[in-house]
Amino acid sequence: MSGWTVIRFWKAVTVAQEEGGYAVLLDARSVRTPSKAPLLMPSRAMAEAVAAEWAAVEDKVDPRLMPITRRVNAAIDKVAVQFDEVAQLVADYGGSDLLCYRAEAPEALVAAQAEAWDPLLDWAAEAYGTRLKVTRGVAPVAQPTEALARLADEVRATTQFQLTALYDLVGLSGSLILGLAATRAEFDAESLWAFSRIDEDWQAGQWGEDEEASANAALKRMDFLQAHHFWELSSASPE
Incomplete structure (x- = not known):
């Protein structure tokens, strides 16, 4: 059917x-x-x-209640037939990775970003042999070509099912590094999601919760955790 x-x-x-x-x-x-x-x-x-x-x-049948089936469909009907294009879309996040763009102020937010994000960039540097650059503010920072190439190789080494999961992990978090970290057993998916929300959570703490924004964030969190589960299923042994 x-x-x-x-x-x-x-x-x-x-x-x-x-x-x-x-x-x-x-x-x-x-x-x-x-x-x-x-x-x-x-x-x-x-x-x-x-x-x-x-x-x-x-x-x-309600696809909204079937996140695993939905992603299997996407892996077969979409990702498999345009694998290189999807892989490039995911890899491109490395050039504007969330973790590389830090607040200029206040210092408490700057410190919170550094505490959460610096260890992830350190991990990526060790895991992939190259480091992304960090900047303050929104002015673009050019990342080393070698760093982007190595990260892209990691993305292309996935299967069509793994790439389907990684596409969501990266897109939802806004970070290639966070998405790749979510594929490693040593990282906790809930913590990684929280790291991707530091800026939004800071703003909510300063100005109060927005009901609609909170509802959207809850949906994105669930989608991120479901994508993480799909990665685990995609990486399980055949039997």
Whole structure:
């Protein structure tokens, strides 16, 4: 089934290993993507997570309640067919990385950014053998060509499923370094998300919470954590 306008008709949801990966079956019918491609996944863990989403459907399929299925669809229908373009979009964040643009004042905010962001830039320098430059204010800073090239190589080394997750991790946080850190087991996804929100949280602390902004931030946080989970599924062993 391709699926997004489907009313539930199935009784059983199962996972089956097929040629090329793992599939989800609704009774005996294989789930397909919106573009009618086979919904084949690289690991049983991912397929079981997708199966759980389909099993939870009560009446009509709602993509908003199926974040893993939605990302699998994107990986197959979109990322796989334009991998180089997507990888470049992600890698380009290195040239304007959030962590490299610091406040000029007040000093308390400057200190908060440094405390959270400097260790991440230190980690990236050690992990990738090159360091991004930091500036204060919004004036663009030219990053070393070698640094950007090494970070781009890291992005291109992903699979189509991993890149789908990384696209969201980087886009939501505004930082290639934060996104890459989220793919490493030594970092906590919740903490990384909080690091991406230092400026917004500071402003809220000074001027008060905006209800609409807070609601949007909560949705983005959930999306970031779901993308992190999808990365973990994308990197799981096949069995």
